[in-house]
Amino acid sequence: MQLYRDDGIVLRTQKLGEADRIITVLGRSTGRVRAVAKGVRRTKSRFGARLEPFTHVDLMLHPGRSLDVITQAEVIRPYGQRLAGDYPRYTAGTAMLETAERFTPEEKEPALRQFLLLVGGLRALAEGVHDSRLVLDAFLLRSLAVAGYAPALTECARCGAGGSGPAAAGGKASRVVPPGQHGAGRNVSAFAIAAGGTVCASCRPPGAASPAAATVALMLALLRGDWDGADRSERRHRVECSGLVAAYLQWHLEHSIRSLRHVERV
Amino acid sequence: MYEGVIQNLIDELGRLPGVGPKGAQRIAFHLLAADQADVKRLADALIEVTERVRFCRTCGNVAEAEECRICLDPRRDPTVICVVEEPKDVAAVEKIREFRGRYHVLGGAISPIDGVGPDELRIKELMTRLTDGTVTELILATDPNLEGEATAAYLARLVKPMGLRVTRPASGLPVGGDLEYADEVTLGRAFEGRRLLDV
Helix, strand or coil, X not given: CCCEEEEEEEEEEEEECCCEEEEEEEEXXXXXXXXXXXXXXXXXXXXXXXXCCCEEEEEEEECCCCCEEEEEEEEXXXXXXXXXXXXHHHHHHHHHHHHHHHCCCCXXXXXXXXXXXXXXXXXXXXXXXXXXXXXXXXXXXXXXXXXCCCCXXXXXXXXXXXXXXXXXXHHXXXXXXXXXXXXXXXXXXXXXCCCCEEEECCCCCCCCECCCHHHHHHHHHHHHCCHHHHHCCCHXXXXXXXXXXXXHHHHHHCCCCHHHHHCCCC | CCCHHHHHHHHHHHCCCCCCHHHHHHHHHHHHHCCHHHHHHHHHHHHHHHHHCEECCCCCCEECCCCCHHHHXXXXXXXXXXXXXXXXXXXXXXXXXXCCCEEEECCCCCEHHHCECHHHCCHHHHHHHHCCCCCXXXXXXXXXXXXXHHHHXXXXXXXXXXXXXXXXXXXXXXXXXXXXHCCHHHHHHHHHCCCCCCC
16 A cells, blocks of 8 residues: 655554554644554654654654554654643643544544644744633634634624624624614623524523623634734633633533643643 | 353453453463463462552552552652652662662653543642652653653642752663664753763
8 A cells, every 4th residue: 555645743642552652643634643653652762752742743654454554753843842841831732632633533534724723723832922721712712613613702693683792892882783683782792602602682592601791802802813902801801711612612512622621721 | 262261261361451362362271281380370479469569658659568668668868759650660760770769659640631630640649748848859750751741840830839959850862772863852852951071
């Protein structure tokens, strides 16, 4: 069978037998691949530290019967080095890797946008310009958007009414919806996870959260990449935003992200 | 498929790490052909190890009493604690015959993706050992991989207010290896930690 080459981010490693590891990689053109790295746990391994999680590697792979075999590996960017020395950034990064793995359930199904998002997210995390939890929440929201689950933040997720209320420029602006339209004039005042985002007062289901206007504005800033606005946000709104994003993500993934429980805030 | 007891033995052996169905069958037939006294010795050793071995209440290493051999040894330096992930690592450090301090076994490394956080490790027990002021140096000898580095970073931050000397074993080129085959990360570390040759 034909050797193939791809670059990707190492998502996870698992021990296999005496000295081998199964490496899960999110490849640029191949999507998520699980491959065996032989002898990688030996100190004299030729792969050495190249196949640690968070590393952006250039790989040569040989297709196998059940798992492919990694025959060569070169480092493009070792993001793990920067992250492992800083616990909050490490935990945020781990949650990003686990989420990327969950969003690519099919092996060898190309997922270029998810890959580019992960590379961008890890780079931002390694540079350390923004708060690590903000980078994580931005990554989670955009991963949801790539997968088609972007939360509604400027209008009612159920009836489409809105434009005013918390989402629009921190609640100052009030775009008037024409009278007679369903939900007209009512603000999107609550966040309902199952409904798919913010909802107006008439569509509000029982148990919906009532986040601060600035929290919804922060979610929108993170989704759109408005870092100036996100960096200026207050801690209490960041905490509320993280809680909503985590709950929304896990509800729509229908799976819990184990790492999120361990993410530490600076 | 074999008759009852032989198949039972093959099934049990096949559950051991690194032993597949063929290997289990080979070991089972080796035991059947072996001297009965040898097999009895093996069986006794298996039963004895499960009955007598426990974890040291101080350091978490494997022990045959409440405390392990190292914690009970008065000649070991109580001011230095070497933190490792597993009891196997204690044996590895002991092999160098250089380290005279004591150990603390964490029981793993922080790996959020596998659901292992600081609360799942013996970190509280380590902090308790550090409170009486006897310990002056902590050697963080967790594995030199990502989880081990993150665990060391977490512990270093946790004990910083205590004013201890916190060290980590050097990483770099393996003795007997070729420079050209070293990966970029390891080679980078080796250059970072280069030392002066005072000749």
